Amino acid sequence: MDYDKLAQLLFPDVKNTPEFYEEKFPYRKLPSKAQVTRMAPSPTGFIHLGNLYSALADERIAHKKGGIFYLRIEDTDEKRKVDGAVDTIIQTLRYFDIEFDEGAGFDDDAAQNAYGPYFQRQRVEIYHTYAKSLVQRGLAYPCFCTEEELDKVRQHQEQEKELTGYYGKYAACRSLTLEAIEQNLSAHKPYVLRLRSQGSPDREIIFKDSIKGEVKLPENIHDIVLLKKDGIPTYHFAHVIDDHLMRTTMVIRGGEWLASAPIHYELFHLLGFKMPEYGHTAHLMKFDEETGGKRKLSKRKDPELSLDYYRKDGYHPYCMKVYLMTLLNSNFEEWHEQFPDKPIDDFPFSVEKMSQSGALFDQDKLHNICKNELSKLSEQELYDFLYAWAEEHEPDKKDIWFADREKMLNILRLYMGIGMKRRRKDFMYAVQIFEMISYFFDLDNAGEHDSCKLEPSLAKAVLEDYLAVYSHADSNEAWFGKLKQIAGKHGFAPEMKDYKKNPENYKGSVSDVAEAVRIAVTGRANTPDLWSIVHIMGEEQMRERIMRAIA
Numbered sequence: 122m123d124y125d126k127l128a129q130l131l132f133p134d135v136k137n138t139p140e141f142y143e144e145k146f147p148y149r150k151l152p153s154k155a156q157v158t159r160m161a162p163s164p165t166g167f168i169h170l171g172n173l174y175s176a177l178a179d180e181r182i183a184h185k186k187g188g189i190f191y192l193r194i195e196d197t198d199e200k201r202k203v204d205g206a207v208d209t210i211i212q213t214l215r216y217f218d219i220e221f222d223e224g225a226g227f228d229d230d231a232a233q234n235a236y237g238p239y240f241q242r243q244r245v246e247i248y249h250t251y252a253k254s255l256v257q258r259g260l261a262y263p264c265f266c267t268e269e270e271l272d273k274v275r276q277h278q279e280q281e282k283e284l285t286g287y288y289g290k291y292a293a294c295r296s297l298t299l300e301a302i303e304q305n306l307s308a309h310k311p312y313v314l315r316l317r318s319q320g321s322p323d324r325e326i327i328f329k330d331s332i333k334g335e336v337k338l339p340e341n342i343h344d345i346v347l348l349k350k351d352g353i354p355t356y357h358f359a360h361v362i363d364d365h366l367m368r369t370t371m372v373i374r375g376g377e378w379l380a381s382a383p384i385h386y387e388l389f390h391l392l393g394f395k396m397p398e399y400g401h402t403a404h405l406m407k408f409d410e411e412t413g414g415k416r417k418l419s420k421r422k423d424p425e426l427s428l429d430y431y432r433k434d435g436y437h438p439y440c441m442k443v444y445l446m447t448l449l450n451s452n453f454e455e456w457h458e459q460f461p462d463k464p465i466d467d468f469p470f471s472v473e474k475m476s477q478s479g480a481l482f483d484q485d486k487l488h489n490i491c492k493n494e495l496s497k498l499s500e501q502e503l504y505d506f507l508y509a510w511a512e513e514h515e516p517d518k519k520d521i522w523f524a525d526r527e528k529m530l531n532i533l534r535l536y537m538g539i540g541m542k543r544r545r546k547d548f549m550y551a552v553q554i555f556e557m558i559s560y561f562f563d564l565d566n567a568g569e570h571d572s573c574k575l576e577p578s579l580a581k582a583v584l585e586d587y588l589a590v591y592s593h594a595d596s597n598e599a600w601f602g603k604l605k606q607i608a609g610k611h612g613f614a615p616e617m618k619d620y621k622k623n624p625e626n627y628k629g630s631v632s633d634v635a636e637a638v639r640i641a642v643t644g645r646a647n648t649p650d651l652w653s654i655v656h657i658m659g660e661e662q663m664r665e666r667i668m669r670a671i672a
């Protein structure tokens with residue numbers, strides 16, 4: 122067979138050679154050990170926690186040794202494309218503090234575009250150049266089989282209990298003569314371009330996966346599709362060409378791709394390219410209450426897989442990063458505890474330590490991390506974060522919450538325990554925080570949360586006495602002294618220790634009286650120091666709340 126002629130027939134317009142592109146995209150000059158990684162999403166606009174997990178790994182791998190992390194858009198499937206998706210991806214990752222060094226999203230003439238274009242649909246000429254060279258070498262051929270013909274073969278294979286697929290003796294178009302091909306082409310029969318696989322069923326490939334360790338798989342024997350009928354490449358072909366020409370050194374991708382690694386292995390070798398390192402990630406899992414076992418996080422069942430979920434509820438991106446790092450590298454947590462003030466980026470991240478079997482997503486753990494990390498912020502940092510969140514998600518309430526800056530700062534100081542012996546750890550995320558402090562702003566909200574344990578007429582008497590003796594100028598001690606007096610008058614022990622000694626002598630203690638006031642003022646049985654709350658809130662609002670409670 123005259124392969125040159127065939128190549129010319131199939132790709133009359135291809136003018137360049139692989140050498141042209143090899144020169145155009147030279148090996149990158151980077152510090153030794155620097156890695157080039159990439160994120161290669163389809164532009165569906167949906168990006169989830171699993172994507173963020175991998176992106177953070179990619180970013181850390183690249184940046185810990187001065188490498189490059191770039192964005193490539195795998196838009197070969199027109200149907201899945203959503204307008205604005207690239208922007209969404211970039212903005213979302215930026216929100217979580219992950220920046221690309223290069224790739225889609227940069228100006229066409231920017232230095233960060235040097236290995237582009239980064240949209241696969243704009244690279245068709247490149248794919249065709251390499252496809253042509255494979256045809257010239259007898260390693261690829263056009264296949265005119267129709268869907269029906271392929272179906273028939275598959276049914277036969279199933280019946281015979283044979284491996285299904287287009288390979289070996291089943292690959293009918295493998296042996297078409299040039300004349301037959303020419304005839305089909307002049308009859309405008311649609312065709313795909315297939316690889317002429319050189320693999321053998323009794324040989325294995327072995328390679329080291331950076332996450333999974335040594336992987337042994339049977340060689341690829343399938344004449345897989347390289348170019349679809351419209352000339353657009355399959356994932357397999359585009360992956361190999363792009364990661365080669367963009368000089369990727371490490372491919373972190375979902376574990377679902379591991380099974381096709383033999384295809385990629387064969388393509389890299391036939392094309393004479395050096396294979397990048399692979400790291401196939403495990404799925405994010407969660408504990409399933411129904412079965413008591415682990416299961417994959419699912420788009421349909423688990424809203425917490427979506428990143429919008431965290432943005433809407435106002436999780437601080439730094440907390441998310443800390444959490445994902447604990448999932449990515451099990452030794453991160455200890456390191457972070459040991460060096461709480463060191464930037465996360467100083468952590469010696471290691472691909473080898475990534476979970477092999479499915480990192481377990483645990484919301485309680487995330488919440489604990491949020492509590493810890495938020496407690497390390499200054500009130501101003503938390504203020505700025507909450508302000509930005511409210512501006513985006515609760516613009517109407519924002520004006521109420523932030524009308525008095527000093528008031529909000531005081532609330533945060535009090536709730537964070539700033540200036541106290543130990544920081545408090547009540548706060549987790551914006552929605553929860555505003556919920557917790559809502560009584561400072563929303564009159565109707567008082568009393569909704571916890572109800573007073575005292576019998577109503579007693580509670581009423583206690584509150585009326587409280588209002589009668591209240592003086593806003595009282596110190597915390599003087600104020601509490603008055604509570605003790607009220608306690609004594611109504612049969613509660615003014616001193617805790619007396620109550621503990623002889624509980625049977627009292628209705629309760631001063632703390633029950635304080636609780637009744639606390640619930641009347643805040644609607645909650647648990648709050649920081651009540652005297653401080655009243656002094657942030659102001660006398661007028663406090664009285665109003667208590668009057669409502671009495672009513």
Ligand code: GLU
Nearest residue numbers: 161162163195360373374
């Ligand atoms: N577009 C592929 C995906 O989203 C990329 C896989 C890869 O990283 O190579 O699954």
